[in-house]
Amino acid sequence: MDLNKTTDYLINLTSQRRNFSFSAPSLVTNLVIILFFSISFTVGIIANGLYLWVLRFKMKKTVNTLLFLNLILSYLISSLIMPFQFISYLQEFHWSFGIVMCKVVHSTFSLGMFASVFILCAISLDRYVLTFHPVWSQQHRNTHWASITIMGIWIFAVFLSIPYLVLRETQKDTNGVVTCKNNYALSSNWKSPKTQALRKKVNLALFISRLALGFLLPLFTIIFCYGRIAQKMRQRGLVKSSKPFKIMLTFICSFFVCWMPYHVYQGLLINETHTLVIKQILIITAITITFNIFFSPTFNLFIGEDFKKVFKESIVALFESVLHEESSFELSQNLSTIRSV
Template identity: 55%
Template sequence: MDLVNFTDLLSVSTLVRNSTHFPVPASNVIIAFLLCTSVIIGTITNGLYLWVLKFKMKKTVNTLLFFHLILSYFISTLILPFIATTYLQDNHWSFGTAMCKIFNATLSAGMFASIFFLSAISIDRYLLTLHPVWSQLHRTPRWATGIVLGIWLSATALAVPYLVFRETKDDHKGRVICQNNYAASPNWESNKMQTLGKRIHVACFISRFLLGFLLPFSIITLCYKREH
């Protein structure tokens, strides 16, 4: 992204600031600029990798797993323009409640999918190295297709809570915030709903930590140690 595009970005931030009446900090403009740069680089590089894996390489277990790993990265890259726009509006969400839900659910699904595919690649390498006979008999593209389908279904299921509980809220300062409402009720301030929301929040956090970090980390670490 050259100087002209950066000037355009500054002009956009000025327009957004004038239209929403929010002063945009310079740090937000810098972050938005970096995000826009990441969108350009990520779209080109990930798109190129996807094209090569899809059309220029033989369909094997490795290429299939890596294709979907990069696809999960590519999906996450497409989310960045929404984040950049929000930064330019000083954290004001201007895309509506439906997009707030879809945005966060898609981001979560992409995150879970990328972690699960990294784990699957580690397991596949472990099986290929330490169980070559079994791998030769069972490690086929059809087998890998089933693994890929299972990962995407699992990632989508784990992202459903963020589709359900994500809401937009007026902060009483003219700014709309896209955030979690674990009470799943328009009555945000009720003590009963706040208590229920805290319990659901804890459950979501624990499941996200266990399935999105601890389990994949343990699998990758164990496979690496067994290989070496």
């Protein structure tokens, strides 16, 4: 989840607040963003951590478990970085973690975004190949090739995140406030007209590439794969209920709903028109990012009966183990007390 330009936009609002010309809508916007980032971190760590534990240690290593394990890992990475953004917002966008963390944190947001959408594409393509090429799948679909594919996805996601690692810098204003923002022109002269012109060109190029590779291409791939699968299932009468079609439609809609507001917001920022509409889109973006970090892995995992069964058994066993350890501890404490008396 890359929120690079979100910070750039809100920095302008912050300077007004420090001069005591406070805006109530801006306060509401920031409070809502902080609230949902807090939820993203708390729920994301707990839920995705549990999912990752079950997939890694409680389930057999298969193509599906490998794909979903790495999908959960991409969401968990995004969750882990949320506190840095959260603390920056609490400090009115002052960045107190240094230039290295400025680069690492915001490039990791991009890494999590690209990795998650590419793995969702891989899951869709895997189901497509299983449906239309069952013989080939039986001969070639294995954990070895799945691991190579996943490794390629992570490498490509890292490559696409490098520009944000390079361009992200810290800037100190006259009041001593440090901000973490994109220096698209890689120039120390932030206000030069020539620098501003170059900045807009680089900004636009990155936006188009991120929109194409991080949203449009994955969206069309997912729609194509599930559309063809649904068509074949209808033609051959493979299912008697509408549940599989509803699941596929939900998969497509959830991807669209989770990522569309983010890319709309980034597109509006290129025009640099700070309006109420942009503030509202910003709030929606924060909500959908939170929704995406928790809902997407939960939906994808729990539509599979195997995972639901193993997850429930694992959680019950975990609680029984914890309760057993607590009971043993209490018993030993009581025995010690009796002996001392």
